[in-house]
Amino acid sequence: MSQKYTTRAEDYSKWYNELVNRADLAEHSDVRGCMVIKPYGYAIWEKMKDILDKKFKETGHSNAYFPLFIPKSYLSKEAKHVEGFAKECAVVTHYRLMNDEDGNVVVDPSAKLEExxxxxxxxxxxxxxxxxxxxxxxxxxxILINQWANVVRWEMRTRLFLRTAEFLWQEGHTAHATKQEAIEEAEQMLHVYADFAEQYMAMPVVKGVKSPSERFAGAEETYCIEALMQDGKALQAGTSHFLGQNFAKAFDVKFADKEGSLEHVWATSWGVSTRLMGALIMTHSDDEGLVLPPTLAPIQVAIVPIYKGEEQLNAISARVATLTSTLRAKGISVKYDDDDNRRPGWKFAEYETKGVPVRVAIGQRDMENNKAEVARRDTKEKSSVDWDGIADYIEQLLGDIQSNLYNKARAYRSEHITEVNSYEEFKEALSTKGGFISAHWDGTEATEDKIKEETKATIRCIPLDRKEEMGQCIITGKPSQGRVLFAKAY
Amino acid sequence: MSQKYTTRAEDYSKWYNELVNRADLAEHSDVRGCMVIKPYGYAIWEKMKDILDKKFKETGHSNAYFPLFIPKSYLSKEAKHVEGFAKECAVVTHYRLMNDEDGNVVVDPSAKLEExxxxxxxxxxxxxxxxxxxxxxxxxxxILINQWANVVRWEMRTRLFLRTAEFLWQEGHTAHATKQEAIEEAEQMLHVYADFAEQYMAMPVVKGVKSPSERFAGAEETYCIEALMQDGKALQAGTSHFLGQNFAKAFDVKFADKEGSLEHVWATSWGVSTRLMGALIMTHSDDEGLVLPPTLAPIQVAIVPIYKGEEQLNAISARVATLTSTLRAKGISVKYDDDDNRRPGWKFAEYETKGVPVRVAIGQRDMENNKAEVARRDTKEKSSVDWDGIADYIEQLLGDIQSNLYNKARAYRSEHITEVNSYEEFKEALSTKGGFISAHWDGTEATEDKIKEETKATIRCIPLDRKEEMGQCIITGKPSQGRVLFAKAY
Incomplete structure (x- = not known):
């Protein structure tokens, strides 16, 4: 592993691309904009999926599956929706291939779809x-339904996990009798996402609503969770939309209420995607490789024997067997790596690159002293630990790593929320330290556009828990009732 | 529930369609050939998926994800493969929509894909x-990889679960250094599928290999499991392919062996799909509705209180609470249905339609006698059961239902494998009782074609466990080394 990799300080974007590759998470396919999610990356996504799925079911939702294809005319039914989505989509026009006169495979012109x-x-x-x-x-x-599916949005500039033409996601779609119930559902799912981000991804998020111009196409209100990456850029990690009666009106969906009168149905939709993988990587990882919170790590503990000859290996393996079974009984995933073809140094480097939270090394001297070396990935600290009680030590350590990652990310974010009271301060903060800039805004799209054009920063959200605080818009000086968070974003 | 449904005897195909609808499993979407899998149907599929996924992981496979789109030229690289698949596929030709002069949404002609x-x-x-x-x-x-995904094969005549343009499936794709290892992998996965079918779906299957003309496009050998539906038609429930070096050659995939010489890689692929839902339904269900094996039932036990007034309901609910928690502790899924808006008769009918294996009813008299009425869905038998020990009784009953369903299906199949020694007997058996016809075949495609054309029966498989038995082809009289199974099939 003598290869030198780009550091975050040198080039954050290059560091990310290299990391996704060397940690064996994903790669670009030959199909423009589409990624291959490799087994190690997919194993992390599966863990996310399982936890989220359980949370959705606990909140009363069922999974279902709807068609991959949408007739063109359907997209047009909700006016804002088609504006937002029709511009970037894959269009199926034919349903058959054929051989031409030269034997080449070509599209059969007679198999053209009517729509x-x-x-x-x-x-x-x-x-x-x-x-x-x-x-x-x-x-x-x-109706409380969720779907796990692939979706396609044609993107010209793609980045693995963050922006790809095809990605995997879940989309919840609920239907309600009252406006109030639909709003409560949209808010509930926002909290589910926030809890997942904080408790499992160890990624602090700000809960808020989008400004009108950043709303989902067809929504009345878009709730979001916004996270902060280590380069000071924000990342929208999940959204939950109160759709009002827009889709019910577009598709003429009415219900008879208890009094028998017909009303349009109220709707929500909410989703998170494989983009979360990008957020996870950029929140915790360091120049040595991936850093994973234990709750999402496919391998939580890697145990590496250090030995000369088969006899030593056998003795170590026998001792380790009891540890692996004790750890597994605690629900901890363990890999004992006795592969004889790779030297310990290579194994250490691999587990470091792949973000395995805890590595245990045990050699002849450790055997004699009834100890083992335990290294934690997050701080890279190593300790010589007594073999007796080592399983409890590791279990506790995994918990410590989980909280440490969260606390570290939270401290970083706290240092990177800057309150400013003028456009000068705004630009200064944005260019020097980045992060979220908390500023007064007059509520107009014109002001948003001006700031975006001049600084590339956008309103990430109007935080749900913001203080009522009268102030003046940093651009127009017009009155504002509270601060909103700006940032450059992924 | 006074509506009269079609019985199996009246019209098996109509019975199936009605059942899929009234058990709330799936429906046709407005998109030609694509289905909507409804929450109850999807819950059964999820159970199948979870069990299979666990089995794949136990046999060393990891999940990954590959792009939805395949460049046209890739399909052409394996000659037989393109023959088999290019004729029925959805072709994406453009990547953008636009508004025309009249404001209609149309395909943007400038956004045409090069390939x-x-x-x-x-x-x-x-x-x-x-x-x-x-x-x-x-x-x-x-490389031992599996993918859970949606696929599309354009079909002109579709039936829910059995044949749809889009369906859900898993596809395993493995790469090996030796021919022997690849064959063992293909065979191993066939056994995994067969165990799943028999132990979980309670559906007996014949393991075999396909005749050359029925092989997967690009395979050297196609292993399959074949099940028998209640109308005497066979259904291919899963396939596992030994692909030889065909795809390695088409994509030029070589590896350096231990001696350093370059060899083409050996491959397998294997898959099962939402078609299994159709197989499950047609193996067990009856004229009253769905019948589910307990291992795949989303609700295993439904408990219905029969009461007058809130006081009685409260007393029943209090008693039932201990039963539900005892059952859940045993890993049994229970629904206590105290919905006050639906009468017990409606609830009974619903759980019958939806195939819930065990229904418990408890009323005032049962309360007084310390009993409850337990009904099993498979045989429709009812028993008055002592409340003490009722949880154990139910647990045992679920096991009994599982074996009973398997045994019943197996007995049906045994009665419907007919050995014949002439074409006359063949046609007679096929037209009177259907099922599998075991006959000698000369090994030629011409004979297969003739039989298919004249009787619609095809060779379902050459059973793996067939006896060596010299005989004569029922059509040509040419020598044959063993019997093969013919049937009309889904």
Missing amino acids: ELIVRPTSETIIWNSYKNWIHSYRDLP | ELIVRPTSETIIWNSYKNWIHSYRDLP
Whole structure:
């Protein structure tokens, strides 16, 4: 592992790309904009998926599956929605290939679809077209459905996990009898996402709502969680939308209420995607490689024997066997790496690159002293630990690493929320330390646009817990009722 | 529930369609050939998925994810493969929509792809194109990867779960250094599928290999499991392919062996799909509705209180609470249905339609006698059971139902494997009782074609455990070394 990798300080973007590659998480495919998620990367995504899925079910949701294809005309039914999504989509126009005269495989011109199909960029339209037939009376409500699926949004500039033409995600789509219930659902799912981000990803997030110009196409209100990456750029990690009656009106979905009168149904949708992988990587990792919070690490503990000859190896293996079974009984995932073809130094480097939270090394001297060397990935500290009680030590250490990662990320974020009271201060803070800039804003799109154009910073969110504080917009001086968070963002 | 449904005897196909609908499993979407898998249907599929996924991991496989789109030229690289798949596929030709002069949403003619993309009908080509970069030496082998994904094969005549344009499946794709290892992998996965079918789906299957004409496009050998539906038609429930070096050659994937010489890699692929849902339904269900084996039932036990007034309900609910927690502690999924808006008769009918294996009813008299009525879905038998020990009784009953369903299906199948020694007997058996017809075949495609044309029966498989038995082909009289199984099939 003598190869020199780019550090975060040298080039954050290059560091990220190299890391995704060397930690064996994903790679670009030959298909423009589409990624291959490799087994190690997918194993982390699976852990995220399992935890989120459990949380969705605990909050009363069921999974279902809707078609990959959306007839072109459906996208057009909700006016803002088509504006937002039609510009970047994969269009299926034919349904057959054939051999031409020269034996080449070509599209069969006679197999042209009457109406083009769009590969779903999001599923509101196809789902509300189904809900129309499912909903008749208030007894059919609420509908609380989630879908795990792939979606496609044609992107010109792509980055692994952060922005790809095809990505994996979940999309919740719920239908409610009242506005209030739909708003509560959208807020509930925002909290589910925030809890997941903080408790499992060890990634602190700000909960807020988007400014009107940053709302989802077709939403009345977009709730979001915003995280801060180590380069001072923000990343939108999840969104939950209160859709009002927009899709119900577009697809004519009404229900008879208890009094028998027909009303349009209220809706939400909410989603997180493989983009979370990018957020996870950029929140914790360092110049040596990936750093994973224990709750999401496919391998939590790697044990490496250091030996000469088969006899020593056998003795170590016998001792380690009891540790691995004790750890597994505690629900801790362990890999005992006795591969004879790779030297310990190579193994250490590999587990470091792959972000395995705890590494245990045990050699002849450790055997004699009834000890082992335990190294934690986050701080790189090593300790010589008594073999008796080592399982409890490791269990506790995993918990410590989880909190340490969260606390460290939270401290970084706290240092990178800057309150400013003038545009000069705003630009100064943005260019020197980056991060979130908390400033007064007059509530207009014109001001947002001006700031974006001049500084590339956008309003990430209006925090849910912001103080009521009268102030003046840093651009126009007009009155403002509270600060919003600006940042450059992924 | 006064509506009269079609019985199996009246019209098996109509019975199936009605059942999928009334058990709330799936429905046709407005998108031609694509289905919506509804929450109850999806919950069964999720159970299948979880069990299979665990089995794949136990046999050393990891999940990964490859692109949805396949460049047209990739499909052409393996000659037989393109023959088999190019004829029925969704072709993406453009990547943007636009508004025309009249404000209609149309395909932007300037956004035409240089090379068309095919929505994957199966992923051998895109995956082997990746493996090419992953495999250099024998140390990189084996690669044991599975993918859970959606695929699209344009179908003109579709049936829910059995044949749809888009379906969900898993596809394993493995790479090996030796022919022997690849064959063992293909066989191992066949056994995994067979165990799953028999132990979880309670569906007996015949393990065999396909005749050359029924092989997967690009395979050297296709292993399959074949099940028998209640109408006497066979259903291919899973396939596992030994692909030889065909894809390695098409994508130029070589590895350096221990001696340093370059060899082409050996491959397998294997898959099961949402088609298994169709197989599950048609193996066990009856005229009253769905019948589910307990291991795959989203709700294993439904408990219905029968009461007048809140006081009685409260007393029943208090008693039932201990039962539900005892059952849940045993890992049994329970629904206590105290919905006051639906009468017990409606609830009974619903759980019958949805195939809930065990229904418990408890009323005032049961309370007084310290009993409850336990009904099993498979045989519809009811018993009055002492409340003390009822949890153990139910646990045992679930096991009994699982074996009973398997035994019943197995008995049906045994009655429907007919050995014949002439074409007359063949046609007679096929038209009177259907099922598998075991007959000698001369090994030629011409004979297969003739039988298929005249009777619609095809060779389902050459059973792995067939006896060596010299005989004469029922059509040509030519020598045959053993019997093969014919049937009409889904």
